Amino acid sequence: MINVNKNHGPKINVVTLGCSKNTVDTEVLLGQLIGGKANVVESVEDADIAVINTCGFIDAAKQESIDAILEAVQRKKDGKLKKVVVMGCLSERFAKDLVAEIPDVDAYFGSHHLAQVVRELGVDYREELLGERQLTTPPHFAYLKISEGCDNPCSFCAIPLMRGLHVSKPLERIADETRRLASHGVKELIVIGQDTTYYGLDLYGDRILDRLLREVSAVDGIEWVRLMYAYPTKFPKKILNVFRENPKLCRYLDIPIQHASDEVLKSMRRGGTLRGLRELLLEIKDAVPDIGLRTTLIVGYPNERDEDFQQLCDFVEEMRFHRLGVFTYSQEEGTTAFELGDPVPNEVKEERRAHVMELQQRISEERNTSLLGTKVKVLIDRNEGEFFVGRTEWDAPEIDQEVLVRAIPGLAVGSFITAKVTDTTEYDLYADCVEEDLGRKGAG
Numbered sequence: 001m002i003n004v005n006k007n008h009g010p011k012i013n014v015v016t017l018g019c020s021k022n023t024v025d026t027e028v029l030l031g032q033l034i035g036g037k038a039n040v041v042e043s044v045e046d047a048d049i050a051v052i053n054t055c056g057f058i059d060a061a062k063q064e065s066i067d068a069i070l071e072a073v074q075r076k077k078d079g080k081l082k083k084v085v086v087m088g089c090l091s092e093r094f095a096k097d098l099v100a101e102i103p104d105v106d107a108y109f110g111s112h113h114l115a116q117v118v119r120e121l122g123v124d125y126r127e128e129l130l131g132e133r134q135l136t137t138p139p140h141f142a143y144l145k146i147s148e149g150c151d152n153p154c155s156f157c158a159i160p161l162m163r164g165l166h167v168s169k170p171l172e173r174i175a176d177e178t179r180r181l182a183s184h185g186v187k188e189l190i191v192i193g194q195d196t197t198y199y200g201l202d203l204y205g206d207r208i209l210d211r212l213l214r215e216v217s218a219v220d221g222i223e224w225v226r227l228m229y230a231y232p233t234k235f236p237k238k239i240l241n242v243f244r245e246n247p248k249l250c251r252y253l254d255i256p257i258q259h260a261s262d263e264v265l266k267s268m269r270r271g272g273t274l275r276g277l278r279e280l281l282l283e284i285k286d287a288v289p290d291i292g293l294r295t296t297l298i299v300g301y302p303n304e305r306d307e308d309f310q311q312l313c314d315f316v317e318e319m320r321f322h323r324l325g326v327f328t329y330s331q332e333e334g335t336t337a338f339e340l341g342d343p344v345p346n347e348v349k350e351e352r353r354a355h356v357m358e359l360q361q362r363i364s365e366e367r368n369t370s371l372l373g374t375k376v377k378v379l380i381d382r383n384e385g386e387f388f389v390g391r392t393e394w395d396a397p398e399i400d401q402e403v404l405v406r407a408i409p410g411l412a413v414g415s416f417i418t419a420k421v422t423d424t425t426e427y428d429l430y431a432d433c434v435e436e437d438l439g440r441k442g443a444g
Contacts, residue, residue, distance in 0.1 A: 009039045010082065012121055013047035015072075016136065017065050018055025020192050020228075021163075022088060023136060024145040026053050029087075029114060030134035036123035040134075049083040049121065050075070054090035056162055058330035065090045066102075073104045085109070087117050089162040093334075111163055112148075131177050138381055140414035141188035141224075141397060142181050146174055146212060150194035152231060154258075155269045155337035156298065156329065159194055166195065168203045175215050182221035187414065188379060189222055190396060195231040197239075210238040217248040223416065224379065226396055228254040232280055233271040240287040250393040251288060255281075256296040260315035261308035264301050269336065274315065281319055292322035292394030297356060300329040300349030302340035309352055316359050322367060323400050324360045326353045361426045364401070368424035375434060378403050378419045380411065388413070392429075401427045408433055 012033060016026040029051070033040050041047050050072040054065035065088075075081045083106045091098055092110030099108060109117050115125040135142055149164040150157075178189065191213070193199065200208035209227075217225045225248050227239075232255055242249055259265050260274050284291060297316075299309065316324065328349035331342040378390040381397065387404040388411045395401055405411065405419050411433060419431035 010048040011041045013044045014051040027133035031132040035129045054088040056090035147193035158332040178216045188224040207236040226250045230255045243288040254294045294323035296325045299352040300344040365426040403429045
């Protein structure tokens with residue numbers, strides 16, 4: 001829930017599309033607007049000005065952003081809005097095209113133009129508010145963006161075109177931001193960046209993600225720290241010691257591998273091999289036996305043959321990832337893979353995606369069934385009627401499975417509880433709160 005100002009002046013609504021990195025950008029923008037006494041509203045229905053923070057990652061995300069822009073422009077034509085401002089990745093990448101195709105937008109800004117956006121909205125940009133954020137997530141968890149951009153040369157990825165090369169945020173700024181978030185009641189930090197494992201190399205001459213994880217988890221009030229977007233090539237194995245030693249670091253690692261065929265990985269310019277991936281993942285599992293591994297895959301890459309796809313499926317079966325997502329290949333202009341064309345038919349891409357997800361569904365169901373009767377620590381995210389809905393340490397918000405806990409007096413959103421698993425589905429758990437644990441800890 002956004003804390004809005006009840007001030008005079010135009011009413012501003014901000015819509016966020018795309019990934020968690022965009023969420024943080026919006027929260028920083030809202031921090032500037034609210035700090036500058038702007039009149040921020042939660043619904044575009046109540047707004048005079050619509051700000052759309054766009055995504056330009058893949059075709060579906062681009063289309064969603066374009067649709068949102070067109071909808072806002074139509075509201076402006078209908079007299080329901082006075083102004084439309086577009087920011088973020090899509091306008092960073094396609095500014096000239098957008099100006100030509102949708103000229104009714106009042107202003108377009110890229111991914112690194114926060115100050116200009118703030119001034120366009122009639123607010124003085126204030127350096128002293130840099131790092132202040134107005135959370136749009138539930139108040140007990142927040143995304144912590146530790147870097148911007150990416151130096152990896154992946155052939156399919158347009159992120160460097162939109163976000164630039166990797167720039168680490170100074171460690172002291174991250175520590176200060178963590179303390180501010182904790183003072184506002186944040187209990188779980190979700191560490192994000194385009195490549196979190198690269199952190200520190202540009203600033204400090206070394207990958208110091210292990211030090212960062214220790215520092216942020218040492219902040220009073222922070223109970224969980226979750227690591228996302230860990231690039232497998234040149235993975236800093238020092239962080240495995242932090243997983244072993246630090247109880248606040250969730251036994252969860254998001255490590256996108258994208259594929260498991262040497263030929264596809266080579267064309268993707270991932271810098272690794274199937275053998276290297278297998279050795280790394282087995283080493284992680286051996287070092288942290290209770291870790292939950294999440295990955296993402298791409299199917300339908302231009303040189304993906306049937307045998308390459310089968311190799312990928314075999315690897316999924318072998319590794320038995322806790323969580324897994326699959327994208328179909330999207331040909332992106334300006335990337336090195338663009339010249340390869342897009343020869344795999346869409347129906348084949350979708351069939352391959354569905355097949356991998358069927359494999360993962362069975363693996364997930366087997367993993368969940370093994371949890372029947374066990375007790376798990378759960379962070380409660382929201383209340384939905386007869387259930388409170390939460391997550392284990394093996395689940396990130398919005399992308400992973402949830403735990404549905406039968407509502408009883410004393411349960412509260414934002415609280416940690418112990419729950420006993422009573423039933424399972426392929427992707428969710430049902431559980432009862434262990435009441436003596438609730439009574440001992442309190443509800444928040």
